[in-house]
Amino acid sequence: MIRFFLTICVVLGVSAPAHADVEIQEVTSDSGLTAWLVEDHSIPFVALELRFRGGASLDAPGKRGAINLMTGLLEEGAGDMDARGFARAKEALATSLGFDVGDDSLSVSARFLTENKAPSMDLLRAALQNPRFDQEAIDRVRGQVLSGIRSDAKDPNELASRAFDEIAFGDHPYATSLSGTQDSVDALTRDDLLAAHAAVLARDRIYIGAVGDITPEELAALMDDLLADLPQTGAPMPPRADVDITGGLSVIPFATPQSVAVFGHAGIAQEDPDYFTAIVLNQILGGGGFESRLMDEVREKRGLTYGVYSYLLPKDLGEVYLGSVSSGNDRIAEAIEVIREQWAVAAREGVTQAELDDAKTYMTGAYPLRFDGNGPIARIMVGMQMMGLPIDYIPTRNDRVEAVTLADVARVADELLDPEGLHFVVVGEPEGLENTPAN
Structure with a gap:
C-alpha cells in the first residue's frame, strides 16, 4: 500500500505537505554546475526542475516554432527507444518527465522514486542529449501544433493577445506566437529541430532546483552525469525588445x-x-x-x-x-x-x-x-x-x-x-x- 501511494505521488507530482520554512542549500558539481537543494528524507521521492534560459525567443530567423516543436518531441523517443518504448519505460518506473517552453525558458520537470533514480535519470539523459526526432513522431506532433494554431485563429482572446504583442514588441520574437505559423511549422525539417535543440539546451544557460530524498553529494553527481555532455554554449540571446506602446x-x-x-x-x-x-x-x-x-x-x-x-x-x-x-x-x-x-x-x-x-x-x-x-x-x-x-x-x-x-x-x-x-x-x-x- 505504501509503495502504491508513493507511485501515485510521483505520477501526480505531489508529495508530503510543505511550507515556506524551507532551508535551501547551494550545491556545486565537479564540472561547475550549480543547483539549489531542499533536502527532505521524509518520503523516498525527488522532484528535479531544470530551466534553460532563452526558450522560444532563440528561434532562428524564418524558423518560428522550431523550438516549440522540438520541445514537444523530447519525450517522443530517445536513444534506442521509440515513442512507445519511451512511454512504457516511464510507466514501468512510475517516473514523470515533463517538457515545456515559453518565450524566455525551456523547462524540464522530473519526478521519481529514490529507488528508481538511476534508470529515471538514464531516461531523462537520453531525452535531453539523444532525442530521436523520428519522422513519424515529427509528423504527429507537428499535426498537433498545427491544430492548435488553427484553433487559436478562431479564439478572440488569442487574436487580441497576438495583436497586442505585435504593437508592444515590434520585430522582436516576443511579437509572434512561439508556436509559429501554419507556413513556418509546415516548412520545418528534422535538421531544423536538431539546430533548435543545440540552440537552447546548453550548459551556459541552465538553472537547477531539487527537492526531496537526495543529498548534496548525490545531487552534484547527478548533475554532472545528466548534463555534463551538453554543449557549453547555445545560440546568442536576442537583444532587448524596444517596448513602444502608445495610447x-x-x-x-x-x-x-x-x-x-x-x-x-x-x-x-x-x-x-x-x-x-x-x-x-x-x-x-x-x-x-x-x-x-x-x-x-x-x-x-x-x-x-x-x-x-x-x-x-x-x-x-x-x-x-x-x-x-x-x-x-x-x-x-x-x-x-x-x-x-x-x-x-x-x-x-x-x-x-x-x-x-x-x-x-x-x-x-x-x-x-x-x-x-x-x-x-x-x-x-x-x-x-x-x-x-x-x-x-x-x-x-x-x-x-x-x-x-x-x-x-x-x-x-x-x-x-x-x-x-x-x-x-x-x-x-x-x-x-x-x-x-x-x-
Whole structure:
C-alpha cells in the first residue's frame, strides 16, 4: 500500500505537505554546475526542475516554432527507444518527465522514486542529449501544433493577445506566437529541430532546483552525469525588445456576441527597486480578484463583465503591464471608459491605507500556500535563480511586503501607471468603438 501511494505521488507530482520554512542549500558539481537543494528524507521521492534560459525567443530567423516543436518531441523517443518504448519505460518506473517552453525558458520537470533514480535519470539523459526526432513522431506532433494554431485563429482572446504583442514588441520574437505559423511549422525539417535543440539546451544557460530524498553529494553527481555532455554554449540571446506602446484603440472585427479586450502599456523590470511595490499596487488595482478596484468598479457596481484583471509581465527582454476584460458588444465601450478612469484615479491619488492593509494581509497569508509539495518548491527555486533573487528570499519575502508603505505605492502609481498611454485591442463587433490614432 505504501509503495502504491508513493507511485501515485510521483505520477501526480505531489508529495508530503510543505511550507515556506524551507532551508535551501547551494550545491556545486565537479564540472561547475550549480543547483539549489531542499533536502527532505521524509518520503523516498525527488522532484528535479531544470530551466534553460532563452526558450522560444532563440528561434532562428524564418524558423518560428522550431523550438516549440522540438520541445514537444523530447519525450517522443530517445536513444534506442521509440515513442512507445519511451512511454512504457516511464510507466514501468512510475517516473514523470515533463517538457515545456515559453518565450524566455525551456523547462524540464522530473519526478521519481529514490529507488528508481538511476534508470529515471538514464531516461531523462537520453531525452535531453539523444532525442530521436523520428519522422513519424515529427509528423504527429507537428499535426498537433498545427491544430492548435488553427484553433487559436478562431479564439478572440488569442487574436487580441497576438495583436497586442505585435504593437508592444515590434520585430522582436516576443511579437509572434512561439508556436509559429501554419507556413513556418509546415516548412520545418528534422535538421531544423536538431539546430533548435543545440540552440537552447546548453550548459551556459541552465538553472537547477531539487527537492526531496537526495543529498548534496548525490545531487552534484547527478548533475554532472545528466548534463555534463551538453554543449557549453547555445545560440546568442536576442537583444532587448524596444517596448513602444502608445495610447489608442485597435479594433479587430470578429463575429461574436461578446467583445474581448487586451490592454496595457510599458511595464517595470523585475530588477527595478520598485518592482515589489508595483506588485502590491497591482494587487489592489486589478490583480486581487473580486477584491480589486477594477473588479469592483467594472463588474460589481456596473455589471459590465464577469471578470477584469491586470498583471505585470516582466519578460527577460522587455516589460509590459497588461490587463484583459470581456463584455457584450454593446457594453465594452463603457467597460473601457471605466478602466481608463480607474487607472487615472490610481495614478493621481494612489490607494487607501485600508486597501494597502488588505493587500498585505492577502499576499502574506497566501504566500506559504505556494509551497505545497516538492515540485512547486523546485519550480519556485529555479524561478528565484533566474530572477537573481538571493537564496534567503523565501523567509524574507513577507517582510518585504510588510515594508511597503502608502507613500511608496503612491509614488510608484504616479510613475508607472499611464492612463493616456493605455492601448486597447478589442476583438469582436463593439458598438461605439473604432480604431483611433495613437497618442
